[in-house]
Amino acid sequence: MSSSTVLVLNGPNLGRLGVREPDIYGHTTYAELADLCVATGAELGLSVEVRQTDSEAELVGWLHEAADAEIPVVLNAGAFTHYSYALRDALAQVRSLTVEVHLSNPAAREEFRHTSVIAGVVTGSISGFGVESYVLALGAIAARLQA
Ligand code: DQA
16 A cells, blocks of 8 residues: 555444435445545545444454554544543554544533543544545645645
8 A cells, every 4th residue: 555545444333324324324325425535535635445344343444454564544433432442442552544524423412421441542533524524634635745
C-alpha cells in the first residue's frame, strides 16, 4: 500500500446501515458509505480502503496490519467501542494517525455508550455527524499528512 493509503474499518452491525435503526443511523446504506469514503479520499488524494466485519478477531487482525504497515486508520468500532480491551490494545500499537468515528453521538445516548475504551489511544474522535463523521475524519487525516 502507498503512503497515502487509509484504512476505514467498521465493526459489528455496520454492514446493516440503511436498514438498521435508520432514525438513529440514517438511511445511507453501507455500500453507499463505502463509496462516499472512497470518493472523498480520491478528492483528498488518499487511497481509501473500506472494510467491515462483525468479528472482533478480524478487526484486531486489520489493526495489526495497519500497525505493521503504518497505515492511518478511521475506525468505527460499533459496540466494541464500549468494552473491547483487545481492540484498544491493538489500536495502541498503531503509530500512524487513528480517528475514532461514530455516526451517532454516543454521549447523548444510553449510559453504556458513554464509555469508549478506545478513545484514549486514538489521535482524535469524531461523533454525531452521521456519514459526515467519516468525511470529517478523512479530511483531518489528509490535513495532517500534508502538514
Ligand atoms: C456507533 C455507536 C455505537 O454505540 C453502536 O454500538 C454502533 C454504532 C455509531 O456509529 O454511532 O454500532 O458506533
